[in-house]
Amino acid sequence: MSKFGVLVMGPAGAGKSTFSSALIQHCQTTKRPCYYVNLDPAAEDFDFEPDIDIKDLITLSDVMEEMSLGPNGGLIYCFEFLLENLDFLTEPLDQVTDEYLIIFDMPGQIELYTHVPILPNLVKHLMRGSLNINMCAAYLLESTFVVDKPKFFAGTLSAMSAMLMLEMPHINILSKMDLIKGTVARKDLKRFLDPDPRLLEDPRKPGDEEDEEEARARRDPDPASKENVMGGESFKRLNRAVGQLIDDFSMVSFLELDVQDEESVGAILSYIDDAIQYHEAQEPKEPNDAVDTDIGYD
Numbered sequence: 001m002s003k004f005g006v007l008v009m010g011p012a013g014a015g016k017s018t019f020s021s022a023l024i025q026h027c028q029t030t031k032r033p034c035y036y037v038n039l040d041p042a043a044e045d046f047d048f049e050p051d052i053d054i055k056d057l058i059t060l061s062d063v064m065e066e067m068s069l070g071p072n073g074g075l076i077y078c079f080e081f082l083l084e085n086l087d088f089l090t091e092p093l094d095q096v097t098d099e100y101l102i103i104f105d106m107p108g109q110i111e112l113y114t115h116v117p118i119l120p121n122l123v124k125h126l127m128r129g130s131l132n133i134n135m136c137a138a139y140l141l142e143s144t145f146v147v148d149k150p151k152f153f154a155g156t157l158s159a160m161s162a163m164l165m166l167e168m169p170h171i172n173i174l175s176k177m178d179l180i181k182g183t184v185a186r187k188d189l190k191r192f193l194d195p196d197p198r199l200l201e202d203p204r205k206p207g208d209e210e211d212e213e214e215a216r217a218r219r220d221p222d223p224a225s226k227e228n229v230m231g232g233e234s235f236k237r238l239n240r241a242v243g244q245l246i247d248d249f250s251m252v253s254f255l256e257l258d259v260q261d262e263e264s265v266g267a268i269l270s271y272i273d274d275a276i277q278y279h280e281a282q283e284p285k286e287p288n289d290a291v292d293t294d295i296g297y298d
C-alpha cells in the first residue's frame with residue numbers, strides 16, 4: 001500500500017474547502033489518518049488547521065503588492081514559485097506514512113485547470129518520483145448550475161478540460177445538493193448527473209413540464225421560423241455539437257455531494273479509493289519523470 005491523495009479542484013466558491021473539511025471529519029469518524037494541504041495562497045479561514053499551508057511559503061497578497069500583479073497573474077506566480085521550491089512539499093510529505101489520505105485543497109481560479117501547465121507538473125511531482133502518491137482528482141461544480149443550462153455545460157467543459165490536462169484518476173462532483181433538494185425532480189436531475197446532450201436544446205428549466213407543442217417544435221424545428229432565419233439554428237447546432245462532445249466523452253458524469261450527509265461524503269471517498277485502485281491496476285507508474293518548472297510566466 002502507498003499514500004493516497006485527493007486533489008480537490010473546481011471553480012471559485014464551488015465548495016472545495018467545505019468538502020475538504022467534510023472529508024477530514026469523515027476520516028476522523030472512521031479513524032482513517034489524513035493530512036491536509038492548503039494550496040490556496042489566498043485562503044484564510046480553516047475548519048481544520050492545515051498540516052502544510054502554501055501561505056508559509058508565499059501569499060497572494062504579498063505577490064500582488066510586491067509584484068504589482070492582479071489576482072490571476074499573482075496566483076500563477078505563486079504556483080511557479082511553488083514549482084521552483086518543491087522541497088516545501090516534498091520534505092514534509094516524505095514523512096507522511098502510507099496509510100494516510102492526503103487532501104490537497106486547491107484555489108478556484110479557472111486558469112489553473114485550463115491552459116497553463118502548472119497542475120500537470122505538480123501532479124507529476126506528487127505521483128512520480130520519491131513521493132509516489134496515488135492520486136485522484138475531485139472536480140466540484142455547484143448543483144445550482146443545473147437551473148442555468150449553458151452555465152452547467154460550461155462548467156462541465158471546464159471539468160473535462162481538467163480531466164484531459166491532468167491524465168489522472170478523476171471524479172466529478174455536484175456539490176451543495178442541499179440547495180436544490182426538493183426543487184429539481186429526480187428524473188430531471190439524472191439528465192445532469194449523466195449529462196444529456198439534448199438538454200441544451202430543451203427550453204424548460206428543471207421541474208417545468210413540457211407541453212406537446214413545444215416538444216414537437218423542438219424535435220422538428222420549422223426551417224422558416226424567425227429564429228432560424230436570424231441565425232438561431234447555427235447557435236443550436238453549436239450547442240448540439242458541444243452536448244454531443246460531452247456525451248461522447250462518456251467518462252463525464254457527476255456524483256452527488258451533500259456535506260451535511262455523512263453517507264454521501266463516505267460514498268464519494270469510496271469512489272476516490274476505487275478510482276485510484278483501478279488506475280493503479282491499469283497503469284503502473286513510470287518513476288522519476290523530471291518536473292518541468294518553466295511554465296512560461298513572464
Ligand SMILES: Nc1nc2c(ncn2[C@@H]2O[C@H](COP(=O)(O)OP(=O)(O)OP(=O)(O)O)[C@@H](O)[C@H]2O)c(=O)[nH]1
Nearest residue numbers: 011012013014015016017018107108176177178259
Ligand atoms: N448550502 C451549502 N453551502 C455550501 C456547501 N458547501 C459550501 N457551501 C458554502 O459555499 C461558500 C463557498 O464554500 P467554500 O468551501 O469556501 O468554497 P471554495 O470552493 O473552497 O471557495 P474558493 O476557495 O473561494 O474557491 C461558503 O459560504 C460555504 O459555506 C454545501 O454543501 N451546502
